[in-house]
Every structure is written in C-alpha cells, then in structure tokens.
Amino acid sequence: MGTMDHPLSPPAAPSVPVERAGARLTVDLDAIRANYRLLRQQAGPAACAGVMKADAYGLGMAAVAPALVREGCRVFFTAHVDEGMRLRTLVPPDATIFVLHGPPPGATRAFLEHDLVPVLNDPAQIADWRAAARTLGRVLPAAIQFDTGMSRMGLAPADLQALLDDPARLDGIRPVLAMSHLACADEAAHPLNALQCERFRAGLERLRARFPGLPGSLANSSGIFLGGAFHHQLARPGAALYGINPQPGTANPLRQPVSLAASIVQTRTVQAGDIVGYGAHFTACAPTRIATISIGYADGWLRSLSGRGHVFIDGARVPVVGNVSMDSITLDVSAIPAARVAPGQLVELLGAHQTVDDVAFEAGTIGYEVLTRLGSRFHRSYLGLA
Numbered sequence: 194m195g196t197m198d199h200p201l202s203p204p205a206a207p208s209v210p211v212e213r214a215g216a217r218l219t220v221d222l223d224a225i226r227a228n229y230r231l232l233r234q235q236a237g238p239a240a241c242a243g244v245m246k247a248d249a250y251g252l253g254m255a256a257v258a259p260a261l262v263r264e265g266c267r268v269f270f271t272a273h274v275d276e277g278m279r280l281r282t283l284v285p286p287d288a289t290i291f292v293l294h295g296p297p298p299g300a301t302r303a304f305l306e307h308d309l310v311p312v313l314n315d316p317a318q319i320a321d322w323r324a325a326a327r328t329l330g331r332v333l334p335a336a337i338q339f340d341t342g343m344s345r346m347g348l349a350p351a352d353l354q355a356l357l358d359d360p361a362r363l364d365g366i367r368p369v370l371a372m373s374h375l376a377c378a379d380e381a382a383h384p385l386n387a388l389q390c391e392r393f394r395a396g397l398e399r400l401r402a403r404f405p406g407l408p409g410s411l412a413n414s415s416g417i418f419l420g421g422a423f424h425h426q427l428a429r430p431g432a433a434l435y436g437i438n439p440q441p442g443t444a445n446p447l448r449q450p451v452s453l454a455a456s457i458v459q460t461r462t463v464q465a466g467d468i469v470g471y472g473a474h475f476t477a478c479a480p481t482r483i484a485t486i487s488i489g490y491a492d493g494w495l496r497s498l499s500g501r502g503h504v505f506i507d508g509a510r511v512p513v514v515g516n517v518s519m520d521s522i523t524l525d526v527s528a529i530p531a532a533r534v535a536p537g538q539l540v541e542l543l544g545a546h547q548t549v550d551d552v553a554f555e556a557g558t559i560g561y562e563v564l565t566r567l568g569s570r571f572h573r574s575y576l577g578l579a
C-alpha cells in the first residue's frame with residue numbers, strides 16, 4: 194500500500210469547540226515531520242521509528258502517527274497493548290508496532306488479532322509467548338529487550354545468559370529485534386552511556402550467534418546524538434519528535450510543534466496588601482492589575498508553577514502570581530496595556546516565546562511530563578493535516 198493511500202483518521206483526542214474552550218492547543222504536524230526527517234538523517238543509516246506511547250506524548254497519536262507515515266515511518270512503539278491496538282487502526286498494514294511492556298497475562302490474543310509485536314522483557318513473558326506459539330502451532334515474532342544498566346525493564350544479565358545457554362526457551366519465537374534502553378543519554382558525558390553501549394554491543398553479538406543478522410536498537414532521542422556506535426539498525430525517538438531538546442545545554446536542533454494559549458476570564462485591580470490565590474501566597478505591594486486565565490493544574494499546568502514562571506502577551510513576559518488553581522492561574526498584567534487584557538483575549542503559554550523545556554525547567558520537571566500532562570479540556574487543532 195502506498196503511503197498516500199492510507200486514510201488519515203481524524204484526531205481522536207477530545208477537542209472542545211473553540212468558542213467554548215478555555216485554552217487552545219495547536220500541534221504543528223509539519224514541525225513533527227521535519228523533526229522526524231532530521232532524526233532519521235542523524236541516525237542514518239539506521240532506520241528511525243516513532244514512539245507513540247501516552248497518545249504520542251499527549252499530542253494525539255491519531256494525528257501524529259499518520260503524519261509520520263507520510264514521511265515513510267513504518268516502525269512504531271507503544272507502551273501498552275491497548276495503545277498498540279488503537280495505533281493499528283491508524284497506520285498501514287505493513288507497519289510494525291512494538292509494544293514495550295510486552296504481553297500482560299491473558300493478552301496474547303490481542304497481540305495476534307491486531308498484529309502487534311511484543312517486547313519480551315523477562316523469562317515469564319518469554320515463556321508465555323513461547324506457550325502461545327506452541328498452542329497456535331505458529332512461529333510468533335517478538336523483540337527481546339535486555340537490560341544494560343538501567344534496571345527497569347529487560348532481561349537481567351543472568352536471564353540473558355540463561356536464554357543463551359538454553360536456546361529451547363525461544364522455540365516458536367522469531368526474534369525480530371534486540372533492544373535495550375539508555376538511562377542517561379541526555380547527559381552526553383555520563384559514564385553510563387559508554388558502559389551501556391558496550392554491554393549492548395556484546396549482548397547483541399551473543400544473540401546474533403544464534404540469530405544471525407538480528408537488528409539492534411538502543412538509541413532514544415538523546416541516544417541518536419551520542420554518535421554512530423549507539424545507532425545500530427533502529428533508533429527509537431519520542432521526545433525529540435515533539436520538540437524536546439535531546440541534549441540539554443546545547444542548541445536545540447528541533448522545531449517546536451506545540452502552541453498553547455489560554456483566554457483571560459477576568460481582570461481586576463488589587464491594592465497594596467491584598468492577597469491573590471489559594472494560600473494567600475502572593476500579596477500585592479502596590480496597586481496591581483491581575484488577570485485570571487482559563488487554565489490550571491487540571492489542564493496540565495503544573496501546580497509547582499505556583500508563583501513561578503511566565504506567560505506572554507504580544508511577546509511581553511508576564512509573571513504568574515499566586516498559586517496555580519485547578520482551572521485557573523493569575524497573572525500580574527500591570528505592565529500590559531489595558532486594552533490587551535480584556536476577557537476573552539489570549540495569552541501564550543507555549544509557543545514562539547516559551548518552549549516545553551522552558552516551562553519544565555521552571556516547574557522543576559522535564560518536558561516529557563509537561564507534554565504528557567496536557568489536559569482534555571482544550572480546543573485542539575492540527576496544522577499540516579493531509
């Protein structure tokens with residue numbers, strides 16, 4: 194099937210009609226496609242997958258996956274089997290979908306019915322997949338993940354050794370990928386990178402003794418920028434597709450696909466000594482113009498941004514004052530012309546003046562968390578839909 198033949202499914206993330214929404218989220222699919230091209234070029238000659246877990250990091254898998262398909266992406270990763278099932282309806286039949294968490298007990302059927310490939314992470318998952326193959330009388334594909342130092346998922350070194358010592362454990366299983374995951378790839382100088390790189394190379398070589406030509410995959414977004422030794426045959430970027438800087442501290446080579454703007458609900462002038470917001474954590478020291486905007490921690494604007502950070506009005510930095518509420522935050526707009534802060538007008542939270550990484554830094558977290566917390570009450574729109 195040609196890439197253009199595949200129907201583009203409409204974005205499935207909930208979208209509130211624009212006139213009723215408190216905030217507007219815009220996702221630029223052309224920017225995501227450009228990021229994919231850059232990552233694929235950087236990872237080349239390795240192939241480049243797209244990581245779609247958590248609804249494409251909160252941006253809407255139903256729009257993001259077909260956009261990557263248009264760029265020729267044919268390998269995808271989800272975390273959960275249900276995510277994989279949904280993704281299967283969005284990509285061409287020849288696309289491979291790996292499910293990182295592997296098959297939970299009882300979910301074998303879903304894998305087979307939706308043509309999903311499990312990542313097998315421990316001996317029990319391998320035994321279950323092998324049993325499924327035996328029951329069906331078929332050889333079933335799988336990725337094998339082994340741990341190289343993160344101690345989160347994948348076969349422990351002793352389990353990998355046991356597998357190599359007793360190859361019958363893989364009877365009925367056709368490994369199509371060997372993979373591992375880097376713990377510190379966003380810190381290029383971290384010594385664990387070289388250690389994991391070498392452990393992966395060695396483990397892959399041993400697996401290839403039994404499965405010649407088995408492709409390997411180690412690099413996430415940041416790993417792509419650590420050099421060719423990390424690339425192997427398949428890179429697995431998620432965050433960088435969505436604009437997160439893969440190497441903090443160096444210039445971000447990626448485009449920013451996400452814009453977020455919230456509307457002003459109310460403005461008022463408070464006097465010296467008046468408090469603003471829950472907990473009375475902000476006290477005005479002079480007459481201050483306060484604007485309340487329609488976004489809060491229930492929408493993913495983290496409560497740790499209480500009294501911290503900025504939004505932008507016509508490019509001017511406007512400080513957040515007081516605590517973040519569930520549905521609103523308060524701004525000191527004293528320096529902004531009154532005509533520009535009327536109810537209904539929009540302020541920029543993410544966009545040309547502020548990236549996801551900027552907000553994450555202020556919030557004491559990472560861009561991944563900011564993106565994946567983005568809420569369900571926005572008006573969502575997509576630029577670059579085919």
Ligand SMILES: Cc1ncc(COP(=O)(O)O)c(C=O)c1O
Nearest residue numbers: 244374413414429430431432433
């Ligand atoms: C196993 C695995 N591979 C790839 C990725 C993508 O990583 P990143 O978003 O840092 O590119 C993740 C995400 O955490 C992951 O868990």
